[in-house]
Amino acid sequence: xxxxxxxxxxxxxxxxxxxxxxxxxxxxxxxxxxxxxxxxxxxxxxxxxxxxxxxxxxxxxxxxxxxxxxxxxxxxxxxxxxxxxxxxxxxxxxxxxxxxxxxxxxxxxxxxxxxxxxxxxxxxxxxxxxxxxxxxxxxxxxxxxxxxxxxxxxxxxxxxxxxxxxxxxxxxxxxxxxxxxxxxxxxxxxxxxxxxxxxxxxxxxxxxxxxxxxxxxxxxxxxxxxxxxxxxxxxxxxxxxxxxxxxxxxxxxxxxxxxxxxxxxxxxxxxxxxxxxxxxxxxxxxxxxxxxxxxxxxxxxxxxxxxxxxxxxxxxxxxxxxxxxxxxxxxxxxxxxxxxxxxxxxxxxxxxxxxxxxxxxxxxxxxxxxxxxxxxxxxxxxxxxxxxxxxxxxxxxxxxxxxxxxxxxxxxxxxxxxxxxxxxxxxxxxxxxxxxxxxxxxxxxxxxxxxxxxxxxxxxxxxxxxxxxxxxxxxxxxxxxxxxxxxxxxxxxxxxxxxxxxxxxxxxxxxxxxxxxxxxxxxxxxxxxxxxxxxxxxxxxxxxxxxxxxxxxxxxxxxxxxxxxxxxxxxxxx
Amino acid sequence: xxxxxxxxxxxxxxxxxxxxxxxxxxxxxxxxxxxxxxxxxxxxxxxxxxxxxxxxxxxxxxxxxxxxxxxxxxxxxxxxxxxxxxxxxxxxxxxxxxxxxxxxxxxxxxxxxxxxxxxxxxxxxxxxxxxxxxxxxxxxxxxxxxxxxxxxxxxxxxxxxxxxxxxxxxxxxxxxxxxxxxxxxxxxxxxxxxxxxxxxxxxxxxxxxxxxxxxxxxxxxxxxxxxxxxxxxxxxxxxxxxxxxxxxxxxxxxxxxxxxxxxxxxxxxxxxxxxxxxxxxxxxxxxxxxxxxxxxxxxxxxxxxxxxxxxxxxxxxxxxxxxx
Ligand SMILES: Nc1nc2c(ncn2[C@@H]2O[C@H](COP(=O)(O)OP(=O)(O)OP(=O)(O)O)[C@@H](O)[C@H]2O)c(=O)[nH]1
Ligand SMILES: [Mg+2]
Numbered sequence: 001x002x003x004x005x006x007x008x009x010x011x012x013x014x015x016x017x018x019x020x021x022x023x024x025x026x027x028x029x030x031x032x033x034x035x036x037x038x039x040x041x042x043x044x045x046x047x048x049x050x051x052x053x054x055x056x057x058x059x060x061x062x063x064x065x066x067x068x069x070x071x072x073x074x075x076x077x078x079x080x081x082x083x084x085x086x087x088x089x090x091x092x093x094x095x096x097x098x099x100x101x102x103x104x105x106x107x108x109x110x111x112x113x114x115x116x117x118x119x120x121x122x123x124x125x126x127x128x129x130x131x132x133x134x135x136x137x138x139x140x141x142x143x144x145x146x147x148x149x150x151x152x153x154x155x156x157x158x159x160x161x162x163x164x165x166x167x168x169x170x171x172x173x174x175x176x177x178x179x180x181x182x183x184x185x186x187x188x189x190x191x192x193x194x195x196x197x198x199x200x201x202x203x204x205x206x207x208x209x210x211x212x213x214x215x216x217x218x219x220x221x222x223x224x225x226x227x228x229x230x231x232x233x234x235x236x237x238x239x240x241x242x243x244x245x246x247x248x249x250x251x252x253x254x255x256x257x258x259x260x261x262x263x264x265x266x267x268x269x270x271x272x273x274x275x276x277x278x279x280x281x282x283x284x285x286x287x288x289x290x291x292x293x294x295x296x297x298x299x300x301x302x303x304x305x306x307x308x309x310x311x312x313x314x315x316x317x318x319x320x321x322x323x324x325x326x327x328x329x330x331x332x333x334x335x336x337x338x339x340x341x342x343x344x345x346x347x348x349x350x351x352x353x354x355x356x357x358x359x360x361x362x363x364x365x366x367x368x369x370x371x372x373x374x375x376x377x378x379x380x381x382x383x384x385x386x387x388x389x390x391x392x393x394x395x396x397x398x399x400x401x402x403x404x405x406x407x408x409x410x411x412x413x414x415x416x417x418x419x420x421x422x423x424x425x426x427x428x429x430x431x432x433x434x435x436x437x438x439x440x441x442x443x444x445x446x447x448x449x450x451x452x453x454x455x456x457x458x459x460x461x462x463x464x465x466x467x468x469x470x471x472x473x474x475x476x477x478x479x480x481x482x483x484x485x486x487x488x489x490x491x492x493x494x495x496x497x498x499x500x501x502x503x504x505x506x507x508x509x510x511x512x513x514x515x516x517x518x519x520x521x522x523x524x525x526x527x528x529x530x531x532x533x534x535x536x537x538x539x540x541x542x543x544x545x546x547x548x549x550x551x552x553x554x555x556x557x558x559x560x561x562x563x564x565x566x567x568x569x570x571x572x573x574x
Numbered sequence: 575x576x577x578x579x580x581x582x583x584x585x586x587x588x589x590x591x592x593x594x595x596x597x598x599x600x601x602x603x604x605x606x607x608x609x610x611x612x613x614x615x616x617x618x619x620x621x622x623x624x625x626x627x628x629x630x631x632x633x634x635x636x637x638x639x640x641x642x643x644x645x646x647x648x649x650x651x652x653x654x655x656x657x658x659x660x661x662x663x664x665x666x667x668x669x670x671x672x673x674x675x676x677x678x679x680x681x682x683x684x685x686x687x688x689x690x691x692x693x694x695x696x697x698x699x700x701x702x703x704x705x706x707x708x709x710x711x712x713x714x715x716x717x718x719x720x721x722x723x724x725x726x727x728x729x730x731x732x733x734x735x736x737x738x739x740x741x742x743x744x745x746x747x748x749x750x751x752x753x754x755x756x757x758x759x760x761x762x763x764x765x766x767x768x769x770x771x772x773x774x775x776x777x778x779x780x781x782x783x784x785x786x787x788x789x790x791x792x793x794x795x796x797x798x799x800x801x802x803x804x805x806x807x808x809x810x811x812x813x814x815x816x817x818x819x820x821x822x823x824x825x826x827x828x829x830x831x832x833x834x835x836x837x838x839x840x841x842x843x844x845x846x847x848x849x850x851x852x853x854x855x856x857x858x859x860x861x862x863x864x865x866x867x868x869x870x871x872x873x874x875x876x877x878x879x880x881x882x883x884x885x886x887x888x889x890x891x892x893x894x895x896x897x898x
Contacts, residue, residue, distance in 0.1 A: 013862045020793055021604040053874040056738075080738025081757050082887045091758055094741045095734045097787045104605065106785065118762040122744075125764035247618045251651035259647070261615045266601075290646035298601055302614035304649070315622055339762050353767050356619065414767045421771035426764045 023099065024232050027106045029124045031151060032133035033143035034112035037164040039090050041133065041202035041223075042109045043074025048209035049224060051098035052077060070203055078109040089113055093123035102228045114143055117386045118339035121150055121426060129158040129230060131223070132183070133202075136165045136175050140182045142372045148183075149370065149388060152190040153335055153428055155404060158230050159187065159195045162223065167201040171214040189375055194230075198223055240324035241265030241273070242402070242410055244355040245317045249304055257288055257304040258313060263355070263409035264402075265321060266298040267305065274322040275313050276400045281322060282309040316357035318400050318410075326410055329432030330398040333367070336383065336391045340417065340424035344383035344391070346481070350424070354399055354413035361415075364392035365483030368559070371552070377559065378552035379478035383425075392433060392483065404428045433457065452510035456485045458561040460507050461534040463514045463554070464525075471538075472516035474551045479558065484512050491517030496524060503533055512558070534561075606794050610643065613782040615766065616745060617647040617729070620780045621654055623770040624727035627780075628720070630898060631657035631677075631684070633669045634845040636731035636783055638802050639791055643782060644729075645680065656683040658719055658728070662711035663693055664847035667824065672803045687719035704850055705888070711847075713897045717753045720777065727770070727778045730898040735787045736875065739890035745784045751775030753896030779898050788875055792868060796861045806864065808841040808856040819852030844875045 030038035043060075046052050056077065065085045066073040078094035079085055090111040098105050108123030124130060130151045134140060151159065161183040169175045180197035187195045198207055199218055206212035209224045221229070242263040249257040267273075271284045287294040288304040297303040305319070313319075320326060338344050344363055352361045367390040368377035383389050404411030415425035434454055453459055465472040469490070476488040487506060494502060496517060506513040525537075536557060543550035603611065620627055629644065631637050644653045659673060677684040692710040702710070720728060734741045744763045749755060751774075761769055770778060783791075795802060805822075812823045814835050821828075823835045828848075840853040841864075858864045889897075 013866075016865075017793060017796065020789070021606055021797075023605060025605060025608070053872065055873045078738075078741070080741055080887075080890070082890060083758055085887075092742050092760055094738075095785070096741060097735045097785075119760075122762045122764055126766075246615070247622045247648075249648060249651045255650060257650075259618055261611060288650065290649040298603075300608065300611050301603060302611040302618070302647070351771070353769065355767070356622070408765060412765055412767070414762075414764055414769065416769055416771055421769070421773060423761045423763070423769045426762065 023104050024102070025104045025106070026129060026227060026230070026232055027108070027127050028129040028131060028227065029108040029120075029127035029156075030110055030133065031120060031124065031130050031147035032112055032162075033135070033138070033141045033147075034089060034114075036112055036133040036135040036138075036144075037202040038112060038131075038133050039075035039078045039094075039109050040068065040073075041131070041162065041164065041200070041208065042094075042096065042107055043077035044202050044205045045208050045224065046077055046096060046098055047072075047074060048205050049098065049100060068203060074202075091116055092119045095123075100224070100228060103232075105227065112143060112147075114146070114386060117146065117150075117337075120147060121154070121337055121339070124151055124154050124156060125426070127154075127156055128232060129160065129227070130156045131160045131162050133162045133164045134179050134183060136163050136169050136179060136199075139179055140186060144183075145186060145375065146372045146386070146388075148186055148190055148192065149372070149375070150337060152192050153337070153388070155408065156192075157194060159192050160223065160226060161187075161195055161197040162202075163197065163199045164202050166199050166206065166215065167204055171199070171201075171206075171212075173215070173217040176215075176218070186375075196220070196226055196230075198226065239264040239406060240326075240402075241267055241271075241319075241321040242326065242407060243267065243273075243305070243319040244357070244409070245313060245315055245319065246356050248314060255306070256310075257306050258319070259302070259304045260356075261302045262297050262299045264299050264407050266296055267303075268296045272322055273307070273319045274325060275311050276318045276320060276325070276328065277398060278312045278317070280309075280311040280313075282307045282311050284308075318355075320400070326400040326402050327432050328398050328400050329435075330395045331364075331392065331433040331435060332395065332399060332401070333390060333392050333430045333433055334413075334427040335430060336389055336415070336425050336427045338383040338385060338387045338389070338425045340422060341385050342417070342420075342424070343385075344387075344389075344415075344425065346381065349418065351416040351418050352393070352395065352413045352427070353416060354401070355409055357397070357399075358416075359399075360396040360418075361393045362395075364394055365481065366391050367482050367562075368555070376552060377556045379481055379555045381481050390430065391427075393427075399429070401429045449508045449510065452508070454563060456483075456510050457563055458484055458510075458512070459534065459563065460510045461512050461536060461558070461561055462503065462506075462530065463512060463558070464530075464535060464537045464539070465514060465516045466539050467517075467519050468538075468547075468550075469516050471543075471547050471550055472514050474547055475554055476514055478551050478555050479512060479514075482555065484558070484561075485510055486514060487511045488514045488516065491515070496520055496528060499528055507533055512561070606790060606797060609786055609790055610646070610794070612766070612785065613640075613643045614647040616768075616780060616782040617644055619768055620727050620729065620746075620770070620778075621648070623768075624778070626723065626725045627655045627727040627729065628685075628723060628725040629653075629655055629657045629729040630716070630731070631659050631673070632731065632845070633659065633665070633673045633803060634731070635791055635795060635802050635806060636733065636786075638800050639786070639794055640729065640731045640783060641680070641682070642798060642800050653680075653682050655729075656685050656723075658685045658687060658723070658725075660712060660716045660719060661686050661688045662715070662847050663688060664698075664711070664850075666803075666805055666822070666845070666848055668805050669803055669845060672801075676801060685719070685723070687715055687722075689715035689718065708892065708897070709895065713892060713895050716898065717896045720753065725777065726772060727780055728898065729780045729782060731783050732781050732898060733783050733786050733788070733791075737889050739887070739893060743781065743784070743893075745781055746770065747779040747781065749777045749779060749896070753777065755779075755893045755896075757890065757894070789865070789868060792861065792865050796865065803842075803845060805842045805845060808839055808859045808863075810837045810839050811853070812836075813838050813840060813853060820855065822848070822853060824848075 060076045067088050094109045096107040110120040110123040163179050176199040200207045207222045245258045246260040285306045287297050349362050366380045369380035369389040371378050402410045417424045479486045746768045813820050841856045858867045
């Protein structure tokens with residue numbers, strides 16, 4: 001059958017093969033607002049690093065479309081769809097593959113247009129590095145912030161802030177410094193690490209592959225030099241073992257193997273493993289592959305395991321290290337990026353696919369939505385397309401998860417609309433929430449205030465609103481929508497002098513009591529003796545004039561009432 | 575200056591954090607094994623979630639790799655889906671020979687589908703033009719075969735590095751009940767989580783080789799010793815030089831009026847239908863020679879496929895009509 005022979009020895013050939021097999025690989029994505037020059041940058045990078053075939057370049061040069069001011073519109077090397085060329089924008093991710101003597105690269109060139117944020121998230125989800133472009137003539141825009149936010153959420157560890165179109169501003173150092181500082185401030189707010197700023201001209205190729213004489217004040221690496229040398233994330237095999245079971249291989253009655261991809265950690269024959277959700281314990285008998293029985297399996301290998309005992313295990317279950325199991329919970333809190341034109345509605349049931357397991361999940365309270373202009377948290381009753389928000393979910397089958405920073409596979413899921421089957425959102429798990437019906441207690445035990453607070457998920461407090469009855473009403477709604485237990489009391493019903501009588505009750509019931517009154521003097525306030533309870537005096541908060549702004553500021557302040565749950569570091573994503 | 579220093583410092587700190595001293599050097603899967611692991615994951619995922627998957631088997635190098643990956647994914651079990659070859663009847667005889675003997679050897683179930691109606695009416699690229707011929711013998715034939723089999727998922731060996739519209743495609747490529755691709759409205763596809771939910775009549779084309787390059791394919795064939803059609807290896811062949819293409823000749827009937835055949839050392843870089851796939855001049859008769867030759871190529875592998883150049887964006891148009 002085989003005409004060829006694999007064992008042919010030619011001088012240096014095995015070295016060549018070896019070199020290719022062991023080269024580092026870096027996956028990176030472009031990001032930034034529409035027209036900032038992402039596709040031009042990628043086209044130019046490919047061209048200048050001699051990674052474009054002659055016939056592909058020829059087809060681009062003779063294209064009818066050219067929106068650039070140069071002889072070749074390099075953006076056409078990745079904007080390959082007809083609609084993209086007609087409209088002059090990128091619509092969906094283009095994946096390009098190239099290599100230099102030092103590294104292999106997979107590029108995802110993503111769209112900047114807000115309408116296609118879902119496609120940017122698609123490209124960024126598998127990236128180790130993001131090149132975020134900033135048009136020097138336009139600076140940091142809301143869409144730049146959105147993409148930076150998504151990059152941070154997705155855990156992209158390396159960021160290049162590419163200040164582009166320097167040619168339009170005389171290659172001025174002060175322009176670069178100002179915009180890079182703007183971006184660094186943003187990066188600081190988002191906990192983005194390893195940020196490197198490079199001034200470039202994608203159009204001319206300046207500082208992409210070759211340095212440019214136009215910016216003698218810049219002494220840092222060119223983009224390609226940086227991409228070739230930035231440390232690549234090493235797989236961490238010391239992490240706790242997670243093996244989601246993908247498929248049961250059962251060719252005959254004698255063989256029962258569990259096929260899957262190692263999500264983290266290392267597996268060896270003889271290792272003790274626990275099955276979830278059954279919690280049954282067994283040992284790994286062997287690691288079966290087509291090539292040979294393996295002595296160990298680690299992430300991201302796809303293997304088949306046989307086990308010592310016949311346990312209950314099927315697709316969607318997980319084998320884990322018994323000493324260090326994942327969190328198991330059916331109520332969770334996640335950061336969601338919403339993709340669908342149909343808004344996410346509180347109370348609606350969606351399908352979630354977590355690793356290889358699909359279950360139903362009800363969207364609970366929206367804790368907050370992130371305002372992309374201010375990056376502040378604001379209340380929301382539903383999520384519109386491209387919104388990013390913290391949302392609670394109640395899941396039909398418990399999830400087994402780890403914090404996303406530690407495990408991308410077990411820390412993330414997608415949301416599917418059960419009616420349209422569309423992929424409507426992506427989510428990063430933050431923490432488990434306490435179970436709705438808390439563990440059984442003796443029926444004679446009195447209910448403590450602490451138990452109530454825990455169930456509500458927040459501490460009680462008093463909120464003082466003076467002379468803004470509408471604001472009090474809006475705040476009531478906003479807090480309610482976020483799952484707070486609230487009571488709104490008007491000064492007309494309960495005069496200030498009698499407020500003190502009400503407080504012990506609202507405190508032990510665990511309520512956030514909004515007290516809406518006319519203006520009261522400092523003297524009167526002291527008489528209320530409010531120091532006994534946690535009080536938010538909105539007058540002291542210097543709220544904005546407009547009600548909407550005032551509500552979001554107040555709600556943001558009240559987030560400090562929430563009771564943290566789950567692993568201490570799980571809430572840190574943002 | 576300050577900025578450069580800052581960057582270098584940050585990198586050094588990051589390197590230290592990511593690989594702190596005292597930790598054992600992290601194990602790493604080599605490049606091909608990493609690609610292999612991803613492809614196997616995709617194959618298993620689709621088989622677990624779809625009711626009736628099928629593999630489009632085109633007999634070329636990419637199909638050979640995909641078939642080996644399927645053997646690996648379900649080992650020690652058999653490949654749990656049939657292979658479908660859409661036969662235009664214009665395939666090289668070596669391809670058909672290889673298809674029949676190799677699929678028999680590995681015990682795979684093979685389905686061959688032809689658009690007999692169109693062939694009976696004499697469909698051929700010379701009379702119809704390549705676009706129309708492809709539409710009838712490939713796209714229509716494929717859609718009919720998928721319909722008849724009631725397949726809800728079809729594996730294809732397409733790679734993103736092949737062509738500019740393929741560079742845009744998801745690993746799970748959603749198709750409407752008419753098999754059409756809507757490139758402006760693809761499902762988001764984050765991480766390695768695939769949405770396989772479908773309504774009646776809809777289907778997914780699954781591309782396990784999305785992230786492989788032409789070089790990866792050849793290196794894998796070399797390291798895994800995977801059998802491929804002999805047409806990929808150079809030897810002297812009877813050919814006719816037609817414009818810029820070198821077309822193999824099997825009988826004098828293949829010559830157009832006025833043409834003369836000659837013997838040239840050549841091989842195929844990519845395999846399609848006889849009238850529309852050109853050979854390249856080459857002396858590369860072994861895998862190492864092919865791989866070395868590939869590293870020196872200045873033009874893409876699809877350059878010798880007439881159908882891709884009918885007009886700008888022709889691959890995209892064909893895909894929108896249901897081609898894979
Ligand atoms: N002067 C100048 N123009 C540039 C530069 N880079 C890009 N452009 C132009 O900016 C316009 C937009 O470039 P694209 O590369 O399509 O931008 P993009 O970021 O990919 O846009 P989307 O993908 O649609 O978000 C084109 O007209 C480019 O020629 C540059 O460095 N200097
Ligand atoms: Mg673009």
